[in-house]
Amino acid sequence: MRRFSADYLERTREGMWADGRAALADLDLADRRRVLDVGCGTGELTRVLAAEAPADATVMGVDADTDLLEAARAADPEGESDSIPYLAGDAARLPFPDDAFDLVVCQALLINLPEPRAAVREFARVSSELVAAVEPNNAEVGVSSTVDAEERLEREAREAYLAGVDTDVALGDRVRRQFAAAGLEDVSVRRYHHEKRVEPPYSPVAMEAAARKASGAGLADHRRELEASLSTEEYADLRRRWRAMGRDVVGEMQAGEYERVEVVPFDVTVGRVPER
Template structure:
């Protein structure tokens, strides 16, 4: 499974759930007593779970550096361990949930089965559909370059990072029942005045560092010459972004769709509303 830095998670999850939390309604958070955030990273989702639920929330992640950030920022209980094999007894929670975890796993169904063993009621996943990301920018080259990088990355990555509708089938293959799905759109807008995170992101484009994060996956798809050309064009685009930001004429909008899928552990009772 890929490792992510705290900085990467902040950039990709910044502002998520600030606009709306309606997509989380099937998790019935107000009724939860014990929640496990599997693969919690730095705890962005765990904070939302804690705010929306009266129950206890536990963060589980294999990376101690990410857990340290999660503990500091949320004040929640943290446990170091493999999210795909939670170190808890059966039925320890009434909800096990993950965000952007299954897309990074070679065997997501096995993880869902492990989550179901830990839960008495619900298992949920919030997963990005990276094939359906939309980008608009005042720097025209950015739109086409990001599309090219995204397509090459999806082809070169070794896991399914664009599950979309297939998530429902994965839940059913794991033995989960009464599966529900909703789509949540994480909208990110960059416009003047720019904050420090946005300025840093622009500088990373100009240096090529943002592209280097995905170099391994891109090189599986692109020839050395194609990668070198892409990197050169990417850095040129980044410098144009930096210049436009200096003149406060740069604007960028990105929409990342997330599928929120919830399933009930086999044998648990459905409510009248769910069962019909």
């Protein structure tokens, strides 16, 4: 399973559910009583589920990475997240009995598993009613920018990444096949476009992202995958052009002229566990 830092998850998931909760309509959260978020990471979706479920519902998060679980527990300075239990566990071997929950959900987890079908079967085992997956199609990400080179370089890097990564990060609406193979019924898919917009005044996260472009650190986050499809020379050339693009981004931000829009398509797949 591929792993990510808390900072990486914060950067990539910032604001995801600020205006996209309608995409979760098929989870029927108002009627859920026992909810599990698998691969919860730093708990962004877990907290949304807890906010949308009834006040007396039990919402839990589980993740294999204990560092991310610590970040999830510390995410709410007011202490409200203390009511959400976060437990360590493997998505393919969940530490719960059959039918322990009436909804099991994950976000951007299956795309990072070598055998997503095994996880979906486990979700179906511990759920008595619904299983849901919120998974992106990274092959269809769209970027527009006031820096001419950014869109082109983003596309070049994304194509190399997709060729070099060892899991299916473009799973998207094909999750329905995994659900069908696990025996789930009444499968529905609802697409949600997560738009990340950068414009003046720039947030600290946006300014950090620009600095990471200029230093090449943002590209280095995926160096292993990129070098699986690019030669050493090709990677070095991409990094050189990426850093130059990043310096242009920083320059435009300093002038208050930089704008960027990234749209990531997520497919919310929901299936029902058949009567046992």
